[in-house]
Amino acid sequence: IAMAAQMTDSHRRFLQILMSHGIMEGSEARKLHRHCCEIHKVYYAHDKLDDFINTINIHLQPLFMQIRKGMSEDDGRVRYALVNLAETEITKMASDYAENELELFRKIMDLIILSENGFASSTEILNFADQLKTKKMKKKEAEQVLKLFVEDKWLSEKNGEYTLHTRCIMEMEQYILSNYQGVARKCNICHSLAIQSQVCETCGIGMHLPCVGKYFKAQTEPHCPHCNDFWPHEIP
Ligand SMILES: [Zn+2]
Ligand SMILES: [Zn+2]
Numbered sequence: 001i002a003m004a005a006q007m008t009d010s011h012r013r014f015l016q017i018l019m020s021h022g023i024m025e026g027s028e029a030r031k032l033h034r035h036c037c038e039i040h041k042v043y044y045a046h047d048k049l050d051d052f053i054n055t056i057n058i059h060l061q062p063l064f065m066q067i068r069k070g071m072s073e074d075d076g077r078v079r080y081a082l083v084n085l086a087e088t089e090i091t092k093m094a095s096d097y098a099e100n101e102l103e104l105f106r107k108i109m110d111l112i113i114l115s116e117n118g119f120a121s122s123t124e125i126l127n128f129a130d131q132l133k134t135k136k137m138k139k140k141e142a143e144q145v146l147k148l149f150v151e152d153k154w155l156s157e158k159n160g161e162y163t164l165h166t167r168c169i170m171e172m173e174q175y176i177l178s179n180y181q182g183v184a185r186k187c188n189i190c191h192s193l194a195i196q197s198q199v200c201e202t203c204g205i206g207m208h209l210p211c212v213g214k215y216f217k218a219q220t221e222p223h224c225p226h227c228n229d230f231w232p233h234e235i236p
Helices: 009-021 026-039 046-063 099-114 122-127 139-151 166-179 209-216
Strands: 023-025 065-071 078-084 155-158 161-164 197-199 206-208
Touching (some): 009 026, 009 046, 009 078, 099 122, 122 161, 139 155, 139 161, 161 166
Antiparallel strands (some): 023 078, 197 206
16 A cells, blocks of 8 residues: 555656646546656556556645546546646636636536536527626627637537536536536436436436437337436437
8 A cells, every 4th residue: 555655756747747638538548657657667557547546646635636537428438637626616717717707607607507408509608798797798708708718628619509628527516516406417327417418308317428328229219217218319
């Protein structure tokens, strides 16, 4: 156990690179793990990435940071993200954005979480720009701020529609679950927060799209895993 907790230069390099990316795909993280161990000539085993990360996490504890393992709602694949545990709210973003930009982000979060499919259109979002209480924004400004939110990996954009970025979901999961009680739901399959999801019209449970795909893969007629009613959505 003492050996496992030893933080080496390979761990520090891994952390530094992950920090600069914010979030990384599982396959990238595995490659980086190997690379860091080889460069610093320390013990490497391909199936020990989670132990390797645990060691880093022990050392991150006093800084209230953590490398968290999660899943992308788009492709269902593993992601690793460096998250901040110190603050559990949008105040995490406070040092990077002006007050009216944060107000806009809260509006966007409301729109996304209260929507059926986990998306808010740019039109819906831009409509809020001149209604902000802290300080109104011109449409042009709001567009610029939206771009920043995407660059900073708080939002991701698909054809003019916005959803929460995987990194944002991984970092804000607890905040969202406690601030949107009864609205934000956990996936019935993997039990983590589901933003983009399909919802049972009978009992109201939700599932991530990749989880829907995996769950119904072998079934000719899909039924809700909770109430057993017919699953009326298109299976991804
Ligand atoms: Zn799921
Ligand atoms: Zn159901």
